[in-house]
Amino acid sequence: MDSSQQGVPTNASQASAERPRAVTGAATVATVLVSLALVHEVLLTVASWRLYFVVHDYLAGKATAAEVLAADSDALADLGAVWVSALIWVAAGIACLVWLWRARINSELMSGAAAHRRARGWVVGSWIAPVANLWIPYQVVSDVWRASAPRRSVPVTLVTAWWALFVVANFVVKPIQWRTSSKFDNEQDVLSNANASTLLTALYVAAGLLLVLIIRRVTAWQTHQHAQNAG
Secondary structure: OOOOOOOOOHHHHHHHHHHOOHHHHHHHHHHHHHHHHHHHHHHHHHHHHHHHHHHHHHHHOOOOOOHHHHHHHHHHHHHHHHHHHHHHHHHHHHHHHHHHHHHHHHHHHHOOHHHHHOOHHHHHHHHHHHHHHHHHHHHHHHHHHHHOOOOOOOOHHHHHHHHHHHHHHHHHHHHHHHHHHHOOOOOOHHHHHHHHHHHHHHHHHHHHHHHHHHHHHHHHHHHHHHHHOOO
């Protein structure tokens, strides 16, 4: 007697038993948390520039040491604490992964597993694998994008632009910003940090907005397809 006759599901029966996952709620949560992370980055840049202008005024004799200390330790500056940034970005990252996992399952049901270059486990693993996290997440997302689109020949320009901005921000500009924020020996150090923070924020905001567009578009495609199948 074969495995299916014994009540043990085969790979084919497992695939056919899988159902589409709801992505609308996950997309909303991911969008909100990504937006919160972007607002956080903008506020950090505002704090960096405010500190620079206070230091500049102090050196010009227009501000007191107490004002410099206040600018460096108020609530806006406290947003730059490592634990605050980590909490916001980890929450946004988890929300995006939850959405991406569900969207990946749906896209497999829509176009088949063969439409994806990587196994499903890479949806999560690609982000934490050293070196591989430079390009495999892009492959995962772009495959979900193509497999979810009504037209299989849809360009991946939006996904490519998002990933390019994300990589430059995280692997090029972010290390520079970390170094500039590690010491403030003079006014130029404070100015360099403000400039690096501005560039990093601009990249994050651009990448974040593109990511939100990707999430919304894939969600719309999959929701429409599910509604058609249900009808």
